Amino acid sequence: MTLKLGVIGAGAIGQDHIRRCMQTLSGSRITAVNDINPDNAGSAVARYAADARIFDDPHALIRSDDVDAVIVTSWGATHEAFVLATIAAGKPVFCEKPLATTAEACRRIVEAEMKHGRRLVQVGFMRPYDAGYRALKATLDSGRIGEPLMLHCAHRNPRVGKNYTTDMAITDTLIHELHVLRWMLDDDYVSAQVLYPRKSGKALEHLRDPQIVLLETARGTRIDVEIFVNCQYGYDVQCEVIGELGIARLPEPSAVPLRSEAARSEAILMDWKERFIGAYDVELQDFIDGVRAGVLRGPDAWSGYCAAVAADACVAAQTSGAVTPISLPAAPAFYR
Ligand SMILES: NC(=O)C1=CN([C@@H]2O[C@H](COP(=O)(O)OP(=O)(O)OC[C@H]3O[C@@H](n4cnc5c(N)ncnc54)[C@H](O)[C@@H]3O)[C@@H](O)[C@H]2O)C=CC1
Numbered sequence: 001m002t003l004k005l006g007v008i009g010a011g012a013i014g015q016d017h018i019r020r021c022m023q024t025l026s027g028s029r030i031t032a033v034n035d036i037n038p039d040n041a042g043s044a045v046a047r048y049a050a051d052a053r054i055f056d057d058p059h060a061l062i063r064s065d066d067v068d069a070v071i072v073t074s075w076g077a078t079h080e081a082f083v084l085a086t087i088a089a090g091k092p093v094f095c096e097k098p099l100a101t102t103a104e105a106c107r108r109i110v111e112a113e114m115k116h117g118r119r120l121v122q123v124g125f126m127r128p129y130d131a132g133y134r135a136l137k138a139t140l141d142s143g144r145i146g147e148p149l150m151l152h153c154a155h156r157n158p159r160v161g162k163n164y165t166t167d168m169a170i171t172d173t174l175i176h177e178l179h180v181l182r183w184m185l186d187d188d189y190v191s192a193q194v195l196y197p198r199k200s201g202k203a204l205e206h207l208r209d210p211q212i213v214l215l216e217t218a219r220g221t222r223i224d225v226e227i228f229v230n231c232q233y234g235y236d237v238q239c240e241v242i243g244e245l246g247i248a249r250l251p252e253p254s255a256v257p258l259r260s261e262a263a264r265s266e267a268i269l270m271d272w273k274e275r276f277i278g279a280y281d282v283e284l285q286d287f288i289d290g291v292r293a294g295v296l297r298g299p300d301a302w303s304g305y306c307a308a309v310a311a312d313a314c315v316a317a318q319t320s321g322a323v324t325p326i327s328l329p330a331a332p333a334f335y336r
């Protein structure tokens with residue numbers, strides 16, 4: 001049975017996921033698209049999914065018999081309502097990160113899914129599907145560098161638009177690290193602090209950029225993450241783990257080492273779509289396969305909630321400047 005997918009939000013990543021479902025992945029097709037901006041829905045359908053129906057009402061799309069499962073790729077603040085409605089309809093949902101923009105909203109999703117009694121939600125945290133992060137985690141798990149003591153990370157985007165606000169450095173950007181580092185270290189955060197270095201002249205008036213987030217885990221590992229979303233030169237994600245016996249780094253994406261014009265160089269990617277293209281393909285194929293097999297295995301709503309608890313603390317720390325505690329309840333049996 002080919003899985004019929006409905007997409008809510010046909011912007012940058014919505015269109016990219018529609019393209020990959022229609023052109024790269026197997027076992028699904030896009031049958032329905034909704035966007036608050038009808039031009040975006042129209043252009044997605046025209047470019048990639050000529051047979052899909054355009055819905056004016058996202059809730060009608062969720063309920064439609066032409067939709068077996070839903071992909072939510074609208075703005076973060078709208079995710080909660082669409083995910084809850086899809087759970088209420090008893091259908092699986094792939095929701096782009098963040099699952100919701102606050103821990104309280106994520107908790108409501110967790111409660112609704114548990115009440116339903118079966119996993120329906122996969123969160124679009126793609127980094128655990130990335131070959132580089134998987135290799136880094138395998139190295140840590142092998143014990144070759146001993147226990148991790150410190151991590152130095154960076155998440156840099158060349159630039160962001162005028163709607164990107166200071167808190168989005170946490171809820172939209174750092175949220176990837178909050179999820180992937182917890183997964184990689186198999187450890188929980190206990191505190192967060194945010195520091196502001198000198199502001200870049202390339203950042204718009206309203207935005208504090210760059211930012212440094214300091215995290216501490218329950219086992220005492222210290223993590224610093226630089227978030228710099230107007231770095232100009234590229235899309236650059238770095239992660240270095242300092243262990244008791246050695247150091248392990250996230251591999252760079254492969255690039256041709258070039259000797260030209262009296263210089264040695266390697267290109268740096270400019271776009272998250274290219275940097276994580278392999279990971280997006282594998283995560284969405286995993287969702288499609290999981291729905292068809294009746295068992296979702298990807299990042300669950302609980303991991304979306306845990307990332308949001310840490311994000312809430314970081315957002316509070318952005319204004320207080322203080323070291324802010326993070327405390328997580330034990331995972332319910334449903335998610336263990
Ligand atoms: N996993 C990843 O690496 C990435 C994840 N994302 C996440 O995907 C989501 C979308 O991001 P982008 O595609 O970059 O944004 P975007 O602004 O390019 O696209 C969002 C689309 O959603 C539509 N939309 C907004 N509110 C809506 C509503 N109430 N109903 C229907 N449509 C609505 C907008 O009109 C727009 O077409 C965000 O949550 C973002 O954090 C985005 C980029 C990469």
Ligand SMILES: O=C1[C@@H](O)[C@H](O)[C@@H](O)[C@H](O)[C@H]1O
Nearest residue numbers: 155156157172173176229272
């Ligand atoms: O998820 C993403 C965007 O929404 C976010 O705005 C960027 O900062 C991230 O690098 C990208 O992966």
